[in-house]
Amino acid sequence: MIRLIARPAPSRFWLWATPVLAVLATMVAGAVLFAALGTDPLEALKVIFWDPLLGANAGYFRGQLLIKAGPLMLIAAGLAVGFRAGIWNIGAEGQYIVGAICGAAVGLAVYPAESVLIFPAMVVAGALGGWAWGMIPALLKNRFGASEILVSLMLVYVAQNLLAWAAFGPLKNPAGFGFPGSRNLQQYPSAHNGELIAGSGLHWGGVAALAALVGTYVLMSRHIAGFRIQVAGDAPKAARFAGVAPARLVAFCLGLSGALAGLAGMFEVAGPSGQITDAFGAGYGFTAIIVAFLGRLNPIGILLAGLLMALTYIGGDMAQLMLRLPAAAIQVFQGMLLFFLLGFDLLTNYQVRFGGRVGA
């Protein structure tokens, strides 16, 4: 028989081995899935994981990888800090949307003026917008004890309605023949968040993502605030004795993750997306939760997980196109990744013993 024995402390080895194992298991299960759909499984895995990195036209796809991974990493960096403290911001998608609306609104308000100050002002507005949206669940939690999980999640739907209102109302392109959607910021030089090096896919959002990962790394490993966050998550009572003010911690974590999500939205709307439309929110805020956990709430892990997640999206589109795999198969494939990760996480906290009797 198989028995599970709780480990005294989480295994360091399995902490890092489980994501790798989860990726491998996903590949194997994915191969079975693809084979069942009548596609050559090795060909499918090659198209998803190999071609975007090293196949034909990889030069284009590597840049796209960065464009897709940037917002995921930027949002996940902030979420990981809160998750460490046991503060669950599930509403990054809403903060991402509000950040984008605020950032775009500042740029569009001064259209068509040209100034080097416009883009920095948009950055500030985007961060503030996301921060403010994150502070709503923080305030409600601190004031009334409302669950930040539910409030932040519900605010995503509010943000989506706000987005539709902005796209159809105040931010609608006056030169758009009555069609919804804002002016395209890509055609407005002062507000455009273009590629920093042509063809590289790197825009200010990517730079901000790397900065956020470095920043949160320093915060968590070198700063007293990081220690407090860690303690609050591991042992809330001990944290209180150590003088951690829970209310301040809630405000800090939700504010930080909100601001970073808002920044991600702002860089996206000013860059790759270009427009505020009702369909602007494409789920980055939710996918970033997977990225944060896949990366073990650790900045380096998030960097790798963000790139991996982006790879499955881009490779997944390729597989649809080249191999005629249905989109649902790709989504199942992505879902399996989180499923296996959570499953294998058992090994971090438990030892598995085969056979034998319960010890004397």
Next chain:
Amino acid sequence: MNRRRFLTTTTMTATAMSLGLGKAAWAADPLKVAFMYVGPVGDMGWSFQHDQARLAVDAAFGEKVATSYVENVPEGPDAERVLTQMALAGNKLIFATSFGFMDAVMNVAAKFPDVRFEHATGYKRADNVATYDARFYEGRAVQGTIAGSMTKTNKIGYIGSFPIPEVVQGINAAFIHARKVNPNVEMKVVWAYSWFDPAKEADAATALIAEGVDVLMQHTDSTAPQAKAKDAGIISFGQASDMASFGPTPRVSSTIDNWAPYYVERVKAMLDGTWTSQGTWGGIGTGMVEIGVITDAVPADVKAEAEALIASIGAGTYHPFTGPLNKQDGSAWLAEGEVADDGVLSGMNFFVEGITAQMPQ
């Protein structure tokens, strides 16, 4: 190496790569045609109909074309990447089938001057970008006629997707023709702010039914409203695809988007080398808008009236927007006998007189 040369080389590599998959043969050298859908092909509505037309292209040209598609593509940067992937993979004709793909199409088309793009329901064109759209409002005129005759409560419910011209045209056309046969009719409008969201559409249907409507129209793509109409014992109309499985009631008729003739025609033009950029706006007359079978749940005289309307619109002798018509605020729009011009229709952002619902601003 100049860019054009670079593109040809990479395109050839990509083609060679896909040929390695064993699906196509060198000798046939098929024209590669790709389709990008906003929803799942199984939505039984909008994207389903586009995919049916893709299959019609396969059937019509056989070995001469190789089609592929990517479904569920969000409108935004993902659309731009998928279009680029399609172009890099050697597709020479690409259909982008949602309004929100417009800017993505324009951006990618500028980078691939020798790839032709077809964008559904948009208004931006270039030398290698054509647009096409259907006069869905012609179908709405028929639905309005049936709805106005059959309602007992004099309340018609309309689930709108977004307050964009295409949808506003439909609401106006349905209302005008319902009023023609029933001067007491009222129209209730609920906005789902989605093209495909079964849960939201079901909620909208429930809300309308609670307000006492006994005819339901939808400009969204799922069959969820049909199921609600069935439960409530009221009548409804199929949208985008026939939704015949809900007949003979609640679904008493439907508007079917039939893209097949257009897709076949455009692919043929590519094969013949006669493709040019153009804006197409087809209707009942060209077959792009089809009216699904009117079931026996509709009284014979109403059915006859609807069929006469279909015939006159199809023959071009009657236009659903013919004066006298006023705007909602009472100001004059069309004089007696005057017909709306396409420019006004394609930017339509107002309701006609008599509709009490407010246009979201």
